Amino acid sequence: MTTTTEAPLREPAVVSTEWRPRIIAFLCNWCSYTGADLAGISRIQWDPSVNIVRVMCSGRMDPTFVAKAFSMGADGVIISGCHPGDCHYQEGNYKTLRRFHLLKRLVEGFGIDGERLKLVWVSASEGDEWAATANEMAAKIRALGPLEVSS
């Protein structure tokens, strides 16, 4: 009794020709990822051009991740952690904040608009806040257009 669909390969779907930005969001497991889940449970809509990558703590954010994301084709990157003082690991988000300022300058040094990188604090109860953040970023990236990195 299997209900798995043994579907044949389909015709390619009709894909919209409109440009769709690609935004990577690194969310800490305890606050922001749970907050984004809450947005889901509450069915608060947000822009599908944002894809979430889960990390345990925003302090895990290696600057390389951001650089690679841009070089692999992301048009924008969001980093989101617990509010200051609420970090599950006491102070990881402060470390993130410290690195973020440096990272932003580095990104700008590469000729990438600093607006394409964003750091926010979203708690586990702020589903609406997460949705707003994602939408805002998507709108901003749409306005900026695709990222063209000169290699």
Added chain:
Amino acid sequence: MAENGEPRVGVYVCHCGFNIAATVDVEAVRDEAATRPNVVVARDYQFMCSNAGQDLIKQDIEEKGVNRVVVAACSPLMHEPTFRAAAEEADLNPYLVQIANIREQCAWVHDDRPAATIKAEQLVNGAVGRVALHEPLDPMYAEMNPATLVVGGGIAGIQAALSISEAGNDVYMVERKSTIGGMMAKFDKTFPTLDCAACILTPKMVSADRRDNLHLMTMCEVESVDGFVGNFKVKVRKKARFVTDACTSCGECLNVCPVNVPDPFNEYVSTRHAIHKAFPQAIPSTYVIEKQGSPPCMEACPIHQNAAGYVALIADGRFEEAAKLIRKRNPLPFVCGRVCYHPCETACSRGKVDDPVAIRGLKRLAMDWERENIPDPEPPPAKHDYSEKVAVIGSGPAGLTCAYDLAQEGYDVTVFEKHDKLGGMLAVGLPDYRCPPEIVKRDLDFIRKTGVEFQTGVELGVDFKLADLLNKSKYGFGAVFMALGAHRGLQLQVPGEDAEGVILGIDYLREINLGRPQWTGKKVAVVGGGNTAMDVARTARRQGAEVAILYRRTADEMPADLEEVEGAIAEGVHFDYLVSPLEVVVEKGKVTGLKCINNELGEPDDSGRARPIPIEGSEHIREFDMVIPSVSQQPFRTWFKGGVPEKGEIGFTKWDTLIVEPDSLQTGLPGVFGGGDVVLGPASIVEAMGQGRRAAEAIDKYLRGRPLENFETHVAPPDPVRGFVKAPYEHGPTYDQIEKMPRARLEARDPAARLSDYETVDYGLTEEEGMREASRCLHCGVCVECHSCENVCPPDAVRLDMKDEIVELEVGQILVATGFKSFDPSRMTPYGYGRYDNVVTSAEFERMLNSTGPTGGQILCKNGKPPRSVAIVHCVGSRDENYNRYCSRVCCMAALKFAHLVKDRTDAELYEFYIDMRAFGKGYEEFYLRVLDEGANVIRGKVVEVMPAKRANGDGHLMVRAEDTLIGRFREIPVDMVVLMGAIEPQPDAEQVGRVFSLSRSPDGFFLERHPKLDPIGTTTDGVYVAGCAQGPKDIPDTVAQAQAAAADILGMISKGEVMIEPVRATVQEHLCGGCKTCLSLCPYLAITFDEEHNNAEVNQALCKGCGTCVAACPAAAITGAGFTDEQILAELDGILAPLAMESGAIPEGVAT
């Protein structure tokens, strides 16, 4: 299985019924996944979490050799454990499973189906890329400490604690109040059964108290939590209760406590004493003293005199006790009652309302009462009987205080006095009208009774030498206290000061005080603005002279006490401000005048006072036949040449004051201490006494061979009033709410009469005046430290010096049941709470209904009459956009309970104003119908406002205005009483508590449960649970059920005996580590140490929690974070951002689907 071989990925896309499939084309996702590298099978299925779904995974592992699993389904926070377990059942390491969250973070939040499908494909591709790099991990296990911490002693905490301890486990119940019982203890009846709240709660409280393994920790608060599930380390602050467990709850103390403050247990409607028990059945039954720091008057006093204490006793007419209390800390009470410069009054909070309490006058009253009623008071017996002898040089306030304290401690004390009269400055510096000799004598007599010996007319350096005092073969004193005072007046440093008719103020006063012949001129100039100048001027007036005070600044900068200045003015002393002397004009060796110059005020100098600047050309001559410079004094150091021991040194400052250690007051010479004016320079009596007291403590330590540190004698802080900024105590009336009441003035004698003698200037207060004046005291900090309770307590259980302690606990799990706070309806001004007498909160009404409450269970208006009609307003602060959007759930039923009780206990008409009647629980609807049958009027509509009624018959009528939405009319209903059903709100410190326990909060501010339906008791922190109203508004049955559920979870974990810990941990690859130590400072758990020998960092796996901060920071990429390696995250990125097969058209074939 081939875990380490070539990755063979199986992808399983869940429809989740329509939850995912409605928005995401799951088949397209499946097909896209099939195109990804390493994918050997891709399937979609209705419900992957079902057994059948899990079986698919297991089959593929076993049959198709799948060794990596991607499940595209709901959030990993939901079903990751399910799929990991499935993998494990098929012998695949559970950490080789990766979840792609295409429900919460995709299907549910997007409505654009093509876009959502593409996103789901990208997420799955990311997971596929990542999972190929997963390594098998072994979960870690830690022992579960069966001891459990329950935070909050309400019904939730009690219920859970009883269940957990019943099973044989230790439970620590931390409650910040003095009793457990929480909110429920305040209720009278409970809905819908009308059970008596106390009758069902108190048996549980008693069981909690009796159970050996349930440790009640009342008056405690959790300060910090470290560690993790199974092994938490908790720091608890145990606040001082000031009563020990020896308390038998007899209540004797209640008869003597003079303080009454609003009672928080009765919602501040009635009052209770500073020493109290919250309610008769309180557990523990030990009394407690409410003490919010020391009163500012006491803090400001250098000898820590219990001013607020004796003031409170005087207000009660207990003069004898007041005098006793004064004597407890003050060896010179008569003197201080007259001439203390009263820093207590300066600090007195009553000054924020009108004028400070006349504390000094009250002390004088208490002591005068003692003089009349107890002719011969006895000092308490000495505490010890020591053989050592102590010499005190100088019999001023510092010397006397030190001598008294040491004699009480048990030493033999001898005081050496240069003059023939004892008292130092009290005898020779202060005029008799301020400090009458019989007053000083009374204090001296008392001190003598302690065994202190006095030798008068013996001068240091002349009659005896310091070295001889300490010499064992001569005097043989063990220690010496130098309290020499500052008796050397300073000159003006102007020409002509050696003329006849110039005498220093301090010398002039001494000669008069000692009754020696002293000439006084006819026209006297007193130069200076301090108390000495006032004393000199007023003494010269009594000697018949015309007196002018010359001061170089203005009245505002003058350092003399205001009452001395006023006294001088009343006695006809003339004040000349902004004038400085330049030269004493002398003719034939005698003074004929003073050449002066006028000043103007400039910028402030070092002392903060405006600097006087001479005005050029304003020089002039004033005629005087006597000039008395009274600017300042310094100690004599003529004794010094009389000989000092060779070892050690006595040092002097440039002002000739003694150099002493600031804490111990010891001079450079061991065993020789100094204090009073000889150290401070000219200071006040009570400051000198403070130093005498400190010196006594230091000398006792010195002679007992203890180190000269950790002193306990009080030092007045510079700003003693902090902490009492807006109100004298927390929850007390604020200063602007306190009714003004004029300060008692001591009646002064007629100034003309005063000039003819040296009798006291003013009369003391009468007993009636004193009691009234004392009643102005605001009882800052609640307990005024009168020690009355201590004196009457039969088991001697009162300890006013008890201090807060920090207790450390080790527990495995924590239940947070910290409860709620009621909405403050004064925020809703139209309802008139706080403005109209008979508008009450539901909590206040609960207390009114309770037989132990302020009215003994009677429903009464403020005028003492039962109400003729009562309005109950629902949803006050709930379901209101302006305050709280949520429904507080219990208010409708509580309001119906009130309605029943009003109907039951009064004849009042009753109106319920509701928005929707929420009678949702078992028996609730039936109760609603019953109350309707009892004749309650229910009006569907929100109350607009409560206002005073226009009708003039009777007092305190109110009018409730509301729209009746069922009949569509606006209604105005006159009532006598309005009960506001306030919302249930999170505790005001919920944010801080949340941080201590790493709890998140939902938007309404209550603690966030792990899952709103499936785990309403867990939290995002493993091992920390939440129950009761701390998690959200709920009634007693729901609270108890949730607490029981938490207890069941906790007990389950305890019986399991160990906890699994995610193996997400950092490890250092030693060969890559460059030894830069960057990581060391980053770890908040101190899990990283440095191996100096091998020059590399090491991670302690037991301490590491896996945040990955060090991994991100390692410049050599030498630290790996298991489960979240750089490679895994980059592969996930690559998968998400790679072009989709559909887009590129590159669809490979040959993958099983």
